[in-house]
Amino acid sequence: MVTGAALPVLAPGGDHAVATVAGAAALKDAAQSYTATDAIRATISARGSFAATTPEEIKETHARAAAAAIAAGMPLSSAMDIPIADRVVMPMADGSYSFTDGFGAARPGRSHLGQDFAAGIGTPINAAMKGCVSRSTESYQGYGVTIQVESIVNGQAVSTVYSHMKNGTRAVEVGDCVEAGQYLGDVGSTGYVFGSCLHFEVHINTVAIDPLPWLRDNVS
Structure with a gap:
């Protein structure tokens, strides 16, 4: 079994299969007030x-x-209008991953701010919702290859982060806008990580929250 454990903490700053509601079942509001410049x-x-x-x-x-x-x-x-996401999907297809380190797991001098989806290198990663890309890089601190997407969900500003991706697989760049389920790249083992996994974070109004309860409540 492939396992992954992501180490770092991220401060917040697109034709593959999409996970179904069944995947969400297994997990068993003001927007950011920025004035456009x-x-x-x-x-x-x-x-x-x-x-x-x-x-x-x-x-x-x-x-x-x-x-x-x-x-x-x-x-x-x-700089651009952030779209309202009308649905949320799992960032990986049903059966393609297993959960490993979760939100709040101990780290040296800090805690884990996301949920790890352990999977083999090359497993597709999809956007969890409609949004626009604010970060897309081959190296971001200990996160390795990382993409960050900005969205509005239920009136709240939501950032989703996808890290430890495989080098050279990023399918979107900063300023691109994506749809729910759109392919972003592949699982890798870049950055500070043991094994291969997707490190997935959710930030609401710049505050990191536990992704699993949020997915449980919002995946449709």
Whole structure:
């Protein structure tokens, strides 16, 4: 059996199978009040005397706006509209993982802020809900290959984090927007981790919570 145990703690800052409600059963509200920065939107959304119109231009515009906001230490919502997620799914397909270290597990000088889904290297990871990508990197501190997605769920600002992914498998970049169940990348063993797993975190209004009860209450 493949096992995984993630070590680090993350401070909050897209045609594969999607888990079903049965997977959720096994687990048996104000949004972040950020004001959009019009200067960032205006500066990045226009290119010369015209606005982005093609899908490629729009994607580039989103990426530039997101990068500018994050570089300025601002939330992604200051540069683009964060979508409302109308459904939540498990981040991995039923039967493809087992739960190992959970929220609050002891770590040297800290506690574990997520839930580990132990699985073989190369197992697909999916977005838990609709949202926009605020982090996508091949190396983030002890988290290794990491993607972070910003969403609005039940009126709350929710960040989901996907870490220890396999190098070279990230399918989304900062500024991309994803749908629930969209492929993000593959399970790996990058960063500070024993074995291979998905380290999954949920932050509500920047505060980390136990992902399993939240998934139990929201997966549909």
